[in-house]
Amino acid sequence: MKINKENNVYTVVYASVLVIVVGFxxxxxxxxxxxxxxxxxxxxxxxxxxxxxxxxxxxxxxxGDLYEKHIKNSYCVDSKGNKIDGETALDVNVASEVKKPAxxxxxxxxxxxxxxxxxYIVPVYGAGLWxxxxxxxxxxxxxxxxxGAYFGHQGETPGLGAEIEKPQFSSQFEGKxxxxxxxxxxxxxxxxxxxxxxxxxxxxxxxxxxxxSQGVQKMLYNSLEPYTEFFKNLAKESNxx
Amino acid sequence: xGNIRKRLEPLINPLSNDNPVIVQILGICSALAVTAKLxxxxxxxxxxxxxxxxxxxxxxxxxxxxxxxxxxxxQLVVVAALVVIVDQVLKAWNYEVSxxxxxxxxxIITNCIIMGRLEAFALNNTPFNAFLDGVGxxxxxxxxxxxxAFFRELLGSGTLWGFQVIxxxxxxxxxxxxxxxxxxxxxxxxVACIIWFHNRKAK
Numbered sequence: 016m017k018i019n020k021e022n023n024v025y026t027v028v029y030a031s032v033l034v035i036v037v038g039f040x041x042x043x044x045x046x047x048x049x050x051x052x053x054x055x056x057x058x059x060x061x062x063x064x065x066x067x068x069x070x071x072x073x074x075x076x077x078x079g080d081l082y083e084k085h086i087k088n089s090y091c092v093d094s095k096g097n098k099i100d101g102e103t104a105l106d107v108n109v110a111s112e113v114k115k116p117a118x119x120x121x122x123x124x125x126x127x128x129x130x131x132x133x134x135y136i137v138p139v140y141g142a143g144l145w146x147x148x149x150x151x152x153x154x155x156x157x158x159x160x161x162x163g164a165y166f167g168h169q170g171e172t173p174g175l176g177a178e179i180e181k182p183q184f185s186s187q188f189e190g191k192x193x194x195x196x197x198x199x200x201x202x203x204x205x206x207x208x209x210x211x212x213x214x215x216x217x218x219x220x221x222x223x224x225x226x227x228s229q230g231v232q233k234m235l236y237n238s239l240e241p242y243t244e245f246f247k248n249l250a251k252e253s254n255x256x
Numbered sequence: 257x258g259n260i261r262k263r264l265e266p267l268i269n270p271l272s273n274d275n276p277v278i279v280q281i282l283g284i285c286s287a288l289a290v291t292a293k294l295x296x297x298x299x300x301x302x303x304x305x306x307x308x309x310x311x312x313x314x315x316x317x318x319x320x321x322x323x324x325x326x327x328x329x330x331q332l333v334v335v336a337a338l339v340v341i342v343d344q345v346l347k348a349w350n351y352e353v354s355x356x357x358x359x360x361x362x363x364i365i366t367n368c369i370i371m372g373r374l375e376a377f378a379l380n381n382t383p384f385n386a387f388l389d390g391v392g393x394x395x396x397x398x399x400x401x402x403x404x405a406f407f408r409e410l411l412g413s414g415t416l417w418g419f420q421v422i423x424x425x426x427x428x429x430x431x432x433x434x435x436x437x438x439x440x441x442x443x444x445x446x447v448a449c450i451i452w453f454h455n456r457k458a459k
Binding site: 041 | 321322323324329330334337340341344345347348351355
């Protein structure tokens, strides 16, 4: 039988069948690969959390094991520094939390055991030039100084804004204090190279990545501020000891 | 002997004489984007190989039934489905590389080499020949990608496949990596150099 390929009905039926078959195949692939993908995404998050505490995977140790080894405890607090029950720190959607008013947020804290004592890791989230930027900041147990930081981005300009994910940028934060000399929360400023704001903690912005750098500054302020009470409690406890 | 050579022509021709990148000047965009390091270049080659060989075979099998008026759309649907599958597989098995390649896997859909081979070859040839043609063209594309990535990674980062190959002693003497090699323009210049040598040889 010779098929009439110009027939309208044939064309429509052909297109419909093709789309249904392809749609079915794609759904099947998606379902089959979903568990492995979710695990990869979870591992990637764990890797970022550890990177903020300056712990990097070496050789054959899996990220999962490394995470179990260092992150002994994690919990969520509210803006008054009290623990919230029933929330898992890893499952908190930071992107939607930062949009809420400070006193309604669920604030995840990861307690990381390192060679230099306990570090408290908190997530930060904000906007860069083209899309979201995020990161993790680890604090010393005095609740005042930054121990390390990790930043990530979705689509900042390579070579410019995207430089925030490089250690050259994030290592500048090490040792900076987020509280001013009078004890008020001040965050860390990201300023153009050469500027030196008097009496404030600051780092150098990425040259050519002004908007992304300002995004980092805003992100740090907005995401860290609700933790003020929690950090102050940490400071009190470390003073007692 | 000559018979076998003739039958393997779709596979061998695109490697050099009819190379998609340096002779037909197709697929340059992705050649710039993914060649800063060797590993993403090789993964990209394998991805394109899978998509091109499979889509060539599928279109070739379907070639006698495809309605002429919607043939480009049918080709696009097949290619897009294969690309999504490749993307999903990469995300599940090699998350790091899939993060590096990000949008460029998705952009395989728009790679002119693929649509070009479907239109020019798969629609008129048997599945086996279409398969050879797909593999040949993908390898021809991959060879160029790997050569470009080799020079860009060696001169730009001093490494190959992530391992340092330029000895530390040289850096101590004041040698520096050429940061320009990391940027896309140097990929264009490298491709141009390959075309130059290739043309010299062909004459």
